[in-house]
Amino acid sequence: MVSLLIKNIPLKKRIYSGYIVTGILAFIIAFLSYGSLSTLADKFHAVITFSRHVEKIITFSTHMSEMQRQALIYTSSGHNAAGERVGEIYTHMLQDIASIQGKEKLDSYEYIQEAKKYLHTYYTTFQEVRKQRGIQQRLVRQEFRQYATNAQLLIEEQITSLQASNSKKTLQYYKMLNFLLQIEKNAYRYFDSLDSTFIYLATENIQKTGKVIETLLKEPKGDQAHLEEIARVLARYESSFLEAVQRTRGYLYLVNVVMAAQAYETIYQAERLSTMIAKNSDQLQEQMLDRASAISHFLLLLSGILLLFISVFSFLIIKSITEPLNRLSHTFRRLASGSSEAEIPKYLLKDELGELTRAAGSFKERNIALEESRKELSRSNEELEQFVYTVSHDLKSPIVTSMGFISIIRKLAGQGKYEQAVDKLDKVVKANERMSQLIRDLLELSRVGRMDMDKKKIDLNELLASFTENQSMRLKTEHFSFEITSKLPVLYANESRILQVFENILSNCLKYALNDKCGRLEIHATEDEKWWYIFCRDNGPGIPTEYHEKIFGLFYRLDSHTEGTGVGLAVVKKIMKFHGGDIQVEPQLQGEGAVFRLTFPKCQSDTSHQAGQNSKT
Amino acid sequence: MRERKTEQLLLVEDSDDHAELAEFYISDYNKKIRVNRLHDGAEAMTYLEQIETSPEQNLPWLVLLDLKLPKYDGHEILARIKNSKRLAGIPVVIFSTSNSGKDIKRALSSYANSYIVKPMEADQYGEVINEILQYWELNQHHLVQSTEKCDA
């Protein structure tokens, strides 16, 4: 089907279409390659993104650990820088999460959310830690110390005012002062060591101080107001200490329990995420690899197929070109060798090959014409030979006769038979007369085609009408009728020659077609596309089929007794040939009479010229 | 021998003048030679047909055959004779005005026994006829003798 399609496309377009199809296929390959490679590139991009994410998540874990470390530093040392650092890391991590979240569309989203949740709780808790730690610091550094100082000052004031007036009382105050110092000492020990036994020791000393105050209040002489003041400060002192203890425990709990767990979960989720992303990335890479190999296989296969297609396509195109070319070259070779039978391959398209094919056609026509003319030449050579032969034979014949009779005459004369010899002289005369008649006829024949051959339009009806008139005397004496039974054509011919044709035919009829009835020559015409046919029918005995050709031969006579030299019909033949036509005897049943068929071409100008040439050669 | 000599000589010649010449010189050579003259190819064919099919009929001892004849030409007649079993033995002398090599070649290849061109010179005609007759008479004699011996 393809080949059939190709064959219907002109050569140039065929070659162009070959290029175009190849180009399109190349483009398709390129396009598909581009498509496949770009999806591959997408995947590759995804892998890169993944690996970046993995990196980020790994740093995420590191950040988290660092954050917890900073948080612990802050908790233990109270360094504000460490606290600030936690905040910075937190902000940084949130940015990381946002950047991953923005790009990630996978199920890992859940883990990111989890991690974010834990991170958020972590940071909120840390803020609480800072708050608690701040309060604790305020309590320990300011309130607690202030109350301690206040209490100490109040007691010392009392000691100063007593001035050893009441040594027992003073001793009690000193005792109080000592307890106070113990409280402070144990309190600070607790905050340093975080050993809760120091809390008991501190509170024990507070209680002891309280007891001293109670004892002193029972004393009569009234520094009641003062003591109550000391008790109030002591109560405040205690509560600020206990609060500080609780704040300490609070933030320690927050840092070590709550934040640790949040940090751990954040890291855990991040690690899970990174594992998952790494897995996804691995999967993706594997997919990518698979895809890459699939693509390369596909492209290879596609290229192979397309290459095959192009090969087949080019093969078909080439075949469609070379095949007719080969056929043509074969034809041309044959044509060049002069063959007129070389087959011209069928090629209907009007392209270069069509042109070539038509050229081969012309070549062939030329060859045919050449062959024709060669045949014509050999035929005319043959004719000439025949002519020469016939002429020599027939011209020799009267000489043989006359020479023969001259010998006889001599002989007779030698024998004295003069009378007989004289008789024979007549034979010599007749032979010589015949000789001259032959020469005249030959001259006449040779004139056909050489002299008086100017042609014009002749209305055959008119021509034959006047011919009948001219011949009326002769016809009358011979009891012969000449009839025209149909309308005759107008021909382009030489009038006198055409007249000669009919004269010779009539003479021939008069010689051979005589019978007991009245002789008759009937003329009618028919036509076809190319030719006029004029039939001349007599009512004589007819001509046997074997002589149909021979009778047109020079000096050929069916009967040697009838007069004539046998040139008439030869002249007719020559005239007809000269006009591009012919004369033939139509086959008839025996006894039906003879029918001469004259053929005239309808288009005469060319053929007459050709015939003229032929006659010359 | 005599009787034999009275056997006819077949002369196929369309020209009456040539026939007259031939008959004149034949009888000049030997008056006893009977000449059967035929005027054209068609006549010759009819005659040949007749003698071929009837065994009682004597065959001509010599055929003088012109080539250019109406209806059938000499070549055709020669072929007719030489292709017939019964007639092939008859000596055929082609006696024609044609000295064309083509005619000679064709006649000889059709087994013509001799090819003589009719002479155009004065006095030659008679000599040619004499020679032909002389040769073929002798030849005939020899042949007759040999056949007689064989018969005996």
Next chain:
Amino acid sequence: MNRRSFLKKSSKLGAAALVTTAFPNIIKARNHKPTIRIVGTHVTLQEKIRQQAEKDLGINIEFYPGGSAEVLLKASTDPDSFDLYEQWSNSIKVLWQARTIQPIDTDRLVYWDEINSLSKTGRITEKARLGLGDAPYKLLYVQANNRLGSNATSQISFLPYVHNTDSFGYNANVVKQGIPYTTESWGWLLEKRFHGKVAIVNAPTIGLFDLALAVQAQGEMQFQDMGNMTREEVDQLFDIIITKKRQGHFRGVWSSVPQSVDLMASGEVVLQSMFSPGVSTLNGMNIPCIYAAPKEGYRAWHGVMCLSRACSGERLDAAYAFMNWWLSGWPGAFIARQGYYISNPQRSRPFMSEAEWDYWYDGKPAAEALRGTDGKISVQPGTVRTGGSYIQRFENIAIWNTVMDTYEYTLPKWSEFVLA
């Protein structure tokens, strides 16, 4: 007091008590409702309870539920921020030390006599073993020296009410079911077959004892007194468990009940410290989480209700009314449906169906499908509560949730463990 006589006594007291706990006089007198603020955990601060209490008592109640640490810090530093505080017995030491709570007069507690011996003496029956650590009876009574102790006085530091035994839960789809009190052991927490699939509750006063019990059950170390470890013992314990954690034995710690549920539901964990609601939730999700009855005994906890030092006057009366309401029956029945016990169970019995009582308290198979507090079926017919009856469970207490003297010392260690 043996178990039988205790139950008899409780049941005799009946339901009529509600009349005395109601608060109509205040409303009538002042024509306004007092408001009490209660700080606590989600375990007891449930909206249904609040609404029921407001309805029964005719007062305004505000609940401030929060995380344990947050709640404790609030209570231990700011007595003015609350009237009542509900948490665990292990926070009492802290609060008492912080002096943010005031003693409760047992005279004003209507059902004081009904409160069973578990809270008062530490043993629910005579044959019951004494749990280690901060057993509630050790912290209940305010002693003459203003310290807390076990000698009965008329002042108590907290109202004993909700309590339960805790252990670990395991997924029976993965872990072959053990025999309660026989093969089930705290040691499972450290067994290699559960590598990477174990979680611990994130609380040094709770989870630490799960780990300690596990380590001891595995024979890796012994404690002189697990309820009051020395620093050396703490060091040794943490050395062991941090090593295990580093080897990846633990999935991690959980900080909330929903998180514990997620961990087991997702399959990340097959065995972990559990609280009762988590087990119920998992069972509701058709995950067969078995609440183990370890042969070493339970880790028990006791809910405490404390009175703010700052609470006085009308609010103090309202607070006492709320405390009495809690022991009046309905709340006990309500929390029983979540698996918790109340200190005077007989008072709650009339508020429960027979099947409920049999299942939740008597350790009998559920005669019918039982509904939880949310109205959904939480117990399928025929199932039996692990560990048996209330009595059986509390006869087997290994340790109570405890704030040890080394509490502060354990904190950084805990952090190290968590982050390991």
